[in-house]
Amino acid sequence: xxxxxxxxxxxxxxxxxxxxxxxxxxxxxxxxxxxxxxxxxxxxxxxxxxxxxxxxxxxxxxxxxxxxxxxxxxxxxxxxxxxxxxxxxxxxxxxxxxxxxxxxxxxxxxxxxxxxxxxxxxxxxxxxxxxxxxxxxxxxxxxxxxxxxxxxxxxxxxxxxxxxxxxxxxxxxxxxxxxxxxxxxxxxxxxxxxxxxxxxxxxxxxxxxxxxxxxxxxxxxxxxxxxxxxxxxxxxxxxxxxxxxxxxxxxxxxxxxxxxxxxxxxxxxxxxxxxxxxxxx
Numbered sequence: 072x073x074x075x076x077x078x079x080x081x082x083x084x085x086x087x088x089x090x091x092x093x094x095x096x097x098x099x100x101x102x103x104x105x106x107x108x109x110x111x112x113x114x115x116x117x118x119x120x121x122x123x124x125x126x127x128x129x130x131x132x133x134x135x136x137x138x139x140x141x142x143x144x145x146x147x148x149x150x151x152x153x154x155x156x157x158x159x160x161x162x163x164x165x166x167x168x169x170x171x172x173x174x175x176x177x178x179x180x181x182x183x184x185x186x187x188x189x190x191x192x193x194x195x196x197x198x199x200x201x202x203x204x205x206x207x208x209x210x211x212x213x214x215x216x217x218x219x220x221x222x223x224x225x226x227x228x229x230x231x232x233x234x235x236x237x238x239x240x241x242x243x244x245x246x247x248x249x250x251x252x253x254x255x256x257x258x259x260x261x262x263x264x265x266x267x268x269x270x271x272x273x274x275x276x277x278x279x280x281x282x283x284x285x286x287x288x289x290x291x292x293x294x295x296x297x298x299x300x301x302x303x304x305x306x307x308x309x310x311x312x313x314x315x316x317x318x319x320x321x322x323x324x325x326x327x328x329x330x331x332x333x334x335x336x337x338x339x340x341x342x343x344x345x346x347x348x349x350x351x352x
Contacts, residue, residue, distance in 0.1 A: 079259050081268050084228045091224060094273035095167035097122060098160065102274075105156045115156060116148040119163070129162055132347050136340050157209040164275075165193075165216050169348055172223040180226055180237065186349050189216055192302070192309035194337040194344065199301050202329060207278065207298050214282040214298055215305050217270065221262030221283075224269060225254075232258050251287055263287055297323075308334065 085091055093099075100118050104110040120126045126147055133150045134143055144150050151159050175182050196215030200207045207214070225233040239253050251261035267284040281295035282302050289303060300323055308330070325333075 079229070081260055081265050084224055084265060085269060085272060088228065091227070091269065091272075094275070095164065095171070097125065098164045098167060101156070101160045101163060105160060112148050112151045115151055115159070116146070119147050119159075125163065125166065128166055128347065128350075129159070132162060132166075132344075135343055135347055137344050137347075155209070161209060161213045165213060166348060168217060168220070172220070172227070173349070175223060175226045175230075180233070182223075183349070185219070185223070187345060188309050189219055190345055190348055191337065191341055192216070192218070192305040194340055195308050195333060196301050196305035198333045198337055199305060199323070199325065200298075202325065202333065203297075203301070203323060207301070210276060210278050211298065211301060214279050214302050217266065217279065218283050218286055218302050218306065219262060219266070220269060221264070221266030224265055225258070225262060229258070261287070 097118060101115055104115050104118065119129065129147065130144065130150065132138075133154065134140065138154065140153065144153065147159075169186055173182055173186075193212045193215035197212040200211035222233070225236070236250075236254050236257050239257065240248050240250055251263060254261040263283055263286045267280055270280045270283060278295060278298055281293075282298045285291050285293070285295060285299035286303055286306075289300065291299065304323060304325075
């Protein structure tokens with residue numbers, strides 16, 4: 072028997088929870104600095120350095136294979152100069168979101184595996200964008216990282232229904248299960264719709280919001296169709312058991328050989344990067 076919750080709305084899940092209702096404070100503060108022409112690199116560095124643990128983690132990320140700089144970077148101000156305000160802001164958001172959603176309940180749900188898969192997708196999306204002209208240099212990684220964030224809200228707010236979705240998906244035991252369709256059947260809406268509204272509530276850039284909203288619509292040709300296609304393909308490729316030589320590039324100009332190169336590069340990066348973004352809990 073299917074457990075369902077008629078009448079449940081997205082707004083029901085996003086209200087009454089401080090962690091969901093507002094984005095990380097440091098991210099918002101940095102956004103205000105980025106948008107204020109009177110502010111300087113020193114102002115942004117001061118905000119980050121006020122959180123010693125965050126500053127240390129960001130410096131480790133900047134000095135890792137994620138960027139591959141030839142010399143060691145020891146100051147946040149130098150990091151900002153090298154990678155830019157927006158990029159550092161997105162790193163702050165990425166680390167904060169992973170930390171915020173790292174202790175969810177659920178016997179059928181591994182938060183470690185969730186972030187491993189989505190971080191892998193983020194790395195793949197970032198590398199794919201680099202190969203396709205760097206149209207989304209500042210946001211491809213973030214889009215790849217948060218495209219399934221709605222699933223975490225389900226587990227945080229309605230764990231019983233979230234587990235019911237998992238059980239139904241597992242019971243079908245076939246490839247290409249329409250997970251979002253099962254969510255709509257059980258909950259009334261899917262995690263892409265929920266993730267879209269969460270990111271909109273957090274006032275994230277339109278490119279992030281739309282990349283999630285369009286995930287289920289590969290035939291869309293709007294302004295954000297390309298980044299949605301990149302993340303969609305990155306999601307497919309991020310599955311550990313994927314056969315990337317059998318995956319069609321969804322209209323993106325990437326050959327099987329290029330996809331293989333992307334997979335090799337991101338595979339080498341993943342182990343080191345994952346430990347930085349998701350330190351042992």
